[in-house]
Amino acid sequence: MDYDFKIIEQKWQARWESEKTFEAKSDPARKKYYSLEMLPYPSGRIHMGHVRNYSLGDSTTRFRRRRGLNVLHPMGWDALGLPAENAAMKNKVQPYNWTMQNINSMRGQLKRLGISYDWSREIATCEPEYYRWNQWFFIRLFEKGLAYRKKGTVNWCPSCQTVLANEQVINGRCWRCENPVTIDELEQWYFKITDYAEQLLDGLEQLQDWPEKVLVMQRNWIGKSKGAYVDFAVEGGQEKIKVFTTRIDTIYGATFVVLAPQHPLLNSLWREDNTGFREQARKLRQEQLLHGKEDLEKKGFFTGVYAVNPFNQERVPIWVANYVLMEYGTGAIMAVPAHDFRDGEFARKYGIPERIVIHNREGLPGTEEYGTVVASAEYSGLSSDEAQKLMIERAEREGFGKGATTFKIKDWGISRQRYWGTPIPMIHCPHCGIVPVPDSQLPVLLPLHIEITGEKGSPLSHVPEFVNVTCPKCGGPARRDTDTMDTFVDSSWYFFRYCSPHEQDAMFDKNEVRYWMPIDLYIGGVEHAILHLIYCRFFTKVFHDLGMIEFDEPIKRLFTQGMVIKDGAKMSKAKGNVVDPDQLIERYGADTVRLFSLFAAPPEKELEWSDQGVDGSYRFLNRVWKLVAQYSGSGKAQTGKQLSDAQKALLRKTHQTIRKVTQDIEERMHQNTAISAIMELVNATTDYLSAGGKADTIVGEALETIVHLLNPFAPHMTEELWQGFGKQTLLSAEPWPEYSADLAREDTATIVVQVNGKMRGSVQLPRGAVQELVLQAASEEEKIQKHLEGKSIAKIVFVPDKLMNLVIKE
Numbered sequence: 001m002d003y004d005f006k007i008i009e010q011k012w013q014a015r016w017e018s019e020k021t022f023e024a025k026s027d028p029a030r031k032k033y034y035s036l037e038m039l040p041y042p043s044g045r046i047h048m049g050h051v052r053n054y055s056l057g058d059s060t061t062r063f064r065r066r067r068g069l070n071v072l073h074p075m076g077w078d079a080l081g082l083p084a085e086n087a088a089m090k091n092k093v094q095p096y097n098w099t100m101q102n103i104n105s106m107r108g109q110l111k112r113l114g115i116s117y118d119w120s121r122e123i124a125t126c127e128p129e130y131y132r133w134n135q136w137f138f139i140r141l142f143e144k145g146l147a148y149r150k151k152g153t154v155n156w157c158p159s160c161q162t163v164l165a166n167e168q169v170i171n172g173r174c175w176r177c178e179n180p181v182t183i184d185e186l187e188q189w190y191f192k193i194t195d196y197a198e199q200l201l202d203g204l205e206q207l208q209d210w211p212e213k214v215l216v217m218q219r220n221w222i223g224k225s226k227g228a229y230v231d232f233a234v235e236g237g238q239e240k241i242k243v244f245t246t247r248i249d250t251i252y253g254a255t256f257v258v259l260a261p262q263h264p265l266l267n268s269l270w271r272e273d274n275t276g277f278r279e280q281a282r283k284l285r286q287e288q289l290l291h292g293k294e295d296l297e298k299k300g301f302f303t304g305v306y307a308v309n310p311f312n313q314e315r316v317p318i319w320v321a322n323y324v325l326m327e328y329g330t331g332a333i334m335a336v337p338a339h340d341f342r343d344g345e346f347a348r349k350y351g352i353p354e355r356i357v358i359h360n361r362e363g364l365p366g367t368e369e370y371g372t373v374v375a376s377a378e379y380s381g382l383s384s385d386e387a388q389k390l391m392i393e394r395a396e397r398e399g400f401g402k403g404a405t406t407f408k409i410k411d412w413g414i415s416r417q418r419y420w421g422t423p424i425p426m427i428h429c430p431h432c433g434i435v436p437v438p439d440s441q442l443p444v445l446l447p448l449h450i451e452i453t454g455e456k457g458s459p460l461s462h463v464p465e466f467v468n469v470t471c472p473k474c475g476g477p478a479r480r481d482t483d484t485m486d487t488f489v490d491s492s493w494y495f496f497r498y499c500s501p502h503e504q505d506a507m508f509d510k511n512e513v514r515y516w517m518p519i520d521l522y523i524g525g526v527e528h529a530i531l532h533l534i535y536c537r538f539f540t541k542v543f544h545d546l547g548m549i550e551f552d553e554p555i556k557r558l559f560t561q562g563m564v565i566k567d568g569a570k571m572s573k574a575k576g577n578v579v580d581p582d583q584l585i586e587r588y589g590a591d592t593v594r595l596f597s598l599f600a601a602p603p604e605k606e607l608e609w610s611d612q613g614v615d616g617s618y619r620f621l622n623r624v625w626k627l628v629a630q631y632s633g634s635g636k637a638q639t640g641k642q643l644s645d646a647q648k649a650l651l652r653k654t655h656q657t658i659r660k661v662t663q664d665i666e667e668r669m670h671q672n673t674a675i676s677a678i679m680e681l682v683n684a685t686t687d688y689l690s691a692g693g694k695a696d697t698i699v700g701e702a703l704e705t706i707v708h709l710l711n712p713f714a715p716h717m718t719e720e721l722w723q724g725f726g727k728q729t730l731l732s733a734e735p736w737p738e739y740s741a742d743l744a745r746e747d748t749a750t751i752v753v754q755v756n757g758k759m760r761g762s763v764q765l766p767r768g769a770v771q772e773l774v775l776q777a778a779s780e781e782e783k784i785q786k787h788l789e790g791k792s793i794a795k796i797v798f799v800p801d802k803l804m805n806l807v808i809k810e
């Protein structure tokens, strides 16, 4: 009988579906496990990155289900966003239809892969049943002052008369008409994530099971800095320039003050009309916006006005420069060219003097270093720390400054001048101002059949039926907000929705969420380390503060899988190195594709695509198929008889393999080493048989174990083989095998290792290991090695299986 994966895979997929094998039900009597992979954007086709992500998630999920946990493993679609709108323009299709078609074909692909999702919980964020809760929550944020409006910058194409998303700006030009893009300022909606900066930072402490690199990225993104605000009075006026500095100890070295190009003080600083300066500031601002802050050549100009250093009353010139950002701190700095790298660069370019006020330990001027304060009146001689403390005290006493903490994280701008997103549930009334849509009128439906031209502003503003409303407060004519929400809003809480996906009266059912959340394991790409993974933590904290949930971190364990690459580059359409999962499934079957994507590399590392590798996985499954089919059921009872050494060895290997595979999946998520352990067991069994071993119960146990252990990776084939054993049950719902520690125990000895008579460690080796082997193992042990480093061994005392004493010369 051949391994006919086509028939087998269809058969078991149909069976799982009809038996609802993977549907989850909350059950407080059982321990739960919420297993989640990041939801995909329905672009139309899944790619190998998805296959890897979902195969990894599915193997751990199947494993945990079989370990007796009550598992939730849902899937859905991040279905709003720009590509649907682009497709609509290009192919004259409706975004909704385009999206639904894509979802249908991708769902089919995932089903063909045999991923064990609970499809009864599927959601798509473009459905009103979903996005109405974005709107509901937006209004709660608005009521709390956590959603507000301010001017924000957008990319603007003057010829298409429209706002462009960052992805639509290619080398500073519009993707459609290729004209240069400008920057414009528009009133937009923001979520006040900065109110949660401290909590988002503190919460990271709880996240023990997150990759360190993600924690570091989040910490940097939040960017907490301790320092001080100091006011510099403007000479000859009432105004004050408030600066933020982390180094108040260098204030005697401040030789100028710098304002960001759009600092509001610039409007009042010049007593006479000075359009020239204003124009210069505007140019600096444009540059800043177009280039971002990296690698921007430092540029600026002197305003002609001076400020006064409050510590020593010194006059310092006020400059405007492009390296100071309005968005951080106060948008103004005291510049200390001797000790701040950026100020130094700027000062040298414009010939502004420097003054050294810090000496490092060697008594030299140090850049950005802490040290001893010099040339700073009564503070001279103090350490940076002491000086900071005393200077802040003085500033507070005399009222010109205070100790302060700032954060780099900015409020989250969520307005998009786009069509295919959640309509912002707000009404602009000429009498009442901004009025939220009453909850009873939600959802504000996205009109479905509209023409998208990509021109003349937000598409929704051209739909009068949408725009024109009556004000809920005064009943007069008013206009709807025509912006839609950033799609990161949708993905910030979708996993709450999975807990009760059909709930009509709330975002989610509290009891279901109490049972299922937080997520036990979340798998996705590291590219989401900041935005998505900060936003969803923010939402969770707000849910908590609104009394909707009792916990305040949504994800217990995060795992970031590596990319799939081919010929050294990330697979992408542009590079033309894409491998189509469907073609592979057609040719080799889903089990092979899944197995390969997990076997070829540790999950957190890059996976280099290889056709031979896929072939190898396919051949391996065929070998297992033949081996099991040939021998199953032929085992003879072995009771009461002494086992031969070969039998003992195979039995030991079987139990060791259960132990290794269990630990590899459960603790390290190293499916690759788990799979190679199974391969070893397959080899050991084959060797046993070809050395003349009988197909006895020992072989029977080995084969059954192989089928069990391979199940999370190759679920279809193993179900078929399980049935071949004469079993009536579904393997997917069978308990995971237990290993016997006794049977798994190697015939090993623990050899104590001493150095000059002192015990420094021990090594475990097979009984009877010879001196050279023990010495080698000992010198590979870090604890022992450090006593041997750089020394030569004069003598070795060796008692086999017990002790090795190394006598060394100092």
Ligand code: ANZ
Pocket: 224, 225, 244, 245, 246, 247, 248, 250, 260, 323, 324, 325, 326, 327, 328, 329, 330, 331, 332, 333, 334, 335, 336, 339, 340, 368
């Ligand atoms: C004087 C000084 C002397 C500074 C010195 C640093 C070193 P972090 O640590 O990243 O928070 N700064 C403040 N606001 C800024 C803005 N809006 N745009 C650009 N730079 C700004 O950085 C804080 C430091 O960055 C502040 O401390 C300020 O320069 C600068 F030897 O003040 B410092």
Ligand code: ZN
Pocket: 429, 430, 431, 432, 433, 435, 471, 472, 473, 474, 475, 476, 478
């Ligand atoms: Zn009104």
